[in-house]
Amino acid sequence: xxxxxxxxxxxxxxxxxxxxxxxLILSISVCDTVFAATDxxxxxxxxxxxxxxxxxxxxxxxxxEITAQAAIVMEANTGTILYSKNxxxxxxxxxxxxxxxxxxxxxxxxxxxxxxxxxxxxxxxxQGGSNIGMDVGQSISLEQALYGIMVGSANEVANAVAEHVSxxxxxxxxxxxxxxxxxxxxxxxxxxxxxxxxxxHYTSAYDLALISRAxxxxxxxxxxxNTARYHFEATDNQPDDFYxxxxxxxxxxxxxxxxxxxxxxxxxxxxRETLVTCAEKDGLKLICVVxxxxxxxxxxxxxxxxxxxxxxxxxxNVSDSDTRYMPxxxxxxxxDNDVFGRSGTILKLGKSDQIIIPKTASIEDTxxxxxxxxxxxxxxxxxxxxxxVAYTFSGAPIGNAYVSYSMTPKASLTETSAxxxxxFVNVRILLAIAAAIFILSAIIGSISTVAVSGKxxxxxxxxxxxxxxxxxxxxxxxxxxKF
Numbered sequence: 322x323x324x325x326x327x328x329x330x331x332x333x334x335x336x337x338x339x340x341x342x343x344x345l346i347l348s349i350s351v352c353d354t355v356f357a358a359t360d361x362x363x364x365x366x367x368x369x370x371x372x373x374x375x376x377x378x379x380x381x382x383x384x385x386e387i388t389a390q391a392a393i394v395m396e397a398n399t400g401t402i403l404y405s406k407n408x409x410x411x412x413x414x415x416x417x418x419x420x421x422x423x424x425x426x427x428x429x430x431x432x433x434x435x436x437x438x439x440x441x442x443x444x445x446x447x448q449g450g451s452n453i454g455m456d457v458g459q460s461i462s463l464e465q466a467l468y469g470i471m472v473g474s475a476n477e478v479a480n481a482v483a484e485h486v487s488x489x490x491x492x493x494x495x496x497x498x499x500x501x502x503x504x505x506x507x508x509x510x511x512x513x514x515x516x517x518x519x520x521x522h523y524t525s526a527y528d529l530a531l532i533s534r535a536x537x538x539x540x541x542x543x544x545x546x547n548t549a550r551y552h553f554e555a556t557d558n559q560p561d562d563f564y565x566x567x568x569x570x571x572x573x574x575x576x577x578x579x580x581x582x583x584x585x586x587x588x589x590x591x592x593r594e595t596l597v598t599c600a601e602k603d604g605l606k607l608i609c610v611v612x613x614x615x616x617x618x619x620x621x622x623x624x625x626x627x628x629x630x631x632x633x634x635x636x637x638n639v640s641d642s643d644t645r646y647m648p649x650x651x652x653x654x655x656x657d658n659d660v661f662g663r664s665g666t667i668l669k670l671g672k673s674d675q676i677i678i679p680k681t682a683s684i685e686d687t688x689x690x691x692x693x694x695x696x697x698x699x700x701x702x703x704x705x706x707x708x709x710v711a712y713t714f715s716g717a718p719i720g721n722a723y724v725s726y727s728m729t730p731k732a733s734l735t736e737t738s739a740x741x742x743x744x745f746v747n748v749r750i751l752l753a754i755a756a757a758i759f760i761l762s763a764i765i766g767s768i769s770t771v772a773v774s775g776k777x778x779x780x781x782x783x784x785x786x787x788x789x790x791x792x793x794x795x796x797x798x799x800x801x802x803k804f
Contacts, residue, residue, distance in 0.1 A: 361593075365615050375405040379715040380686070382633035382679050387622040390613035393526040394630045397534050397599065397606040399720035401677040403630045408527040411508050412612045415587030415595045416451065416474045417529060418516030421497050422482060423467050423545070424536045429486045429496075432464040432541075435558070441490065442480035446517065450476050453553070453565065460558040467542075468551040471585060473565035479515040490514060504531045518589045526610045529597060533608050537582055537599045546583025546599075549573045570620045571598060578624060582606070586619075594619040600627050604636040605677070635680050639710070639722040640670040642684045668724050671703070676712045676720035688713045691724075699723070 365388040394404035469478040483493030506528035580602035587595035
C-alpha cells in the first residue's frame with residue numbers, strides 16, 4: 322500500500338514537472354515570438370523614416386512613406402522611374418528570383434518541351450520549402466512548369482527547368498547572371514534558380530524592375546504571372562491531380578486592384594517579405610518592387626505606390642506634343658547621309674514614342690538632348706534611327722524619342738512591312754554622275770562625227786576668206802590667157 326502511494330506521488334511530481342517545463346517552453350516561445358514581432362515592427366517603423374530619393378526632384382510629385390527598406394515604381398514602356406527609395410541597395414530577393422528563371426525558360430526552350438525531374442532537382446532544396454511534390458523521374462511540360470514556378474513558387478520545378486535549359490543548375494545560374502548584365506543590372510548576383518537564402522544571392526529593386534520589365538513584355542509570361550489558380554491534371558508521367566493557389570493577394574483577388582498584369586511573391590527570414598507587381602491603366606504600365614517588408618504591408622504599400630503612380634503621372638506622345646525642333650529646324654540634326662547636306666522634313670520622330678511627366682506639367686517643362694550613341698539594343702529595335710532625343714524633367718530621365726528616316730522597329734513593337742520602308746538616294750552624287758556622263762557623251766559624239774566624215778571643220782569666217790581667194794584666183798588666171 323505504501324509502495325503504491327509512493328508511486329502515485331512520484332507520478333504526480335513527474336507530471337507536474339513536465340507540465341511546468343512545457344509551460345515554461347511555451348512561455349519562452351510566445352515571449353520570443355512577441356519580442357521578435359516587436360523587433361520587426363520597430364524595424365519597419367525605422368525603415369519608414371528612410372529618405373525617398375525621388376522626392377528630391379524639383380517639381381516632382383511627393384511620394385508616400387512606406388515601411389519597405391527599398392522600393393521602386395518604374396514605367397515599363399519608357400523605363401522612367403516614378404518613385405525611388407534605396408533602389409540600388411543590394412538585398413535578398415527570395416522567390417522573386419523566379420521571374421528571371423521563367424524569363425530564361427521561355428527565351429531558351431519551347432512550351433511543349435518535357436521537363437523531367439532529376440534527383441538533384443528534387444532533393445537539393447529544403448524539404449519544408451515551397452514545392453509542388455514532384456518526384457524523381459516524373460515529367461511535366463515546360464508550360465506546366467511555368468505555372469508551377471509562378472503560381473506555386475515550386476523550388477524543385479525551377480531546378481528542373483534550369484537543368485533542361487542549360488544541362489545543369491550551375492550552368493543555368495551562369496546564364497542568369499549573364500542575362501542580368503545584358504538587361505543593365507549592376508547590383509545583382511544569382512547563386513541559385515529559386516531564391517533560397519544565400520549570402521551571394523542578391524539583387525536591387527532597380528535591377529529586379531529591369532528584369533521584370535523584360536518579363537512583362539512577354540504576353541505568355543503575363544498570362545502565367547497573373548494566374549490566381551492552376552489545375553494540374555494527372556498524366557502518365559505525373560500521376561497526381563491537384564490545384565495551385567497564388568499567394569499574391571492582388572492576383573488571387575483577396576485584395577482587389579484594377580489593371581493587374583501579374584506579379585510574384587517572395588519570403589525568407591532574412592529577406593522578409595518581397596513583392597513584384599505590374600499593373601496597367603490610363604496609358605501607363607507600372608512595375609512596383611518592394612523589398613524587406615512585414616506582412617501584409619508588402620501588399621498595402623504596393624497599392625499605395627501604384628495609386629501614387631497612376632494618380633500623379635501621364636504619358637505624352639512626343640511627335641504629337643513637341644514642336645520645338647521638328648520639323649522646322651532642318652539643321653538640328655546632321656548626318657552624312659542627308660540629302661544636299663540638310664535633313665529637312667525627311668527626318669521623323671517615332672509615332673509611338675512617349676515620355677512620362679507629372680500631370681501638372683507640360684512638354685515645355687521638359688529638357689531634351691540629342692544623342693548619337695545608340696546602344697546595340699536600340700539599333701536592333703530601330704534600324705533606321707540616326708539619333709536619340711533624351712528627355713529629362715528637372716534632371717530626371719523621363720523617356721526617349723528616336724529620330725529616323727523611316728521608323729522600322731521590330732514587329733513586336735510596331736508592325737512595318739518591307740514594302741513600307743523608304744529608300745533615300747544621295748542627290749548630289751546622282752547629279753555629279755549625270756554631269757560627267759553628259760560631258761563624256763558630248764566629247765565622244767564630236768570625235769565620232771569627225772572620224773566618220775573624214776572632213777575638217779572650218780569656221781564661217783574661214784569659209785568666206787577661202788571663197789574670196791578662189792574667185793580672185795580665177796580672175797587672175799582668166800586675164801593671163803591669150804586668145
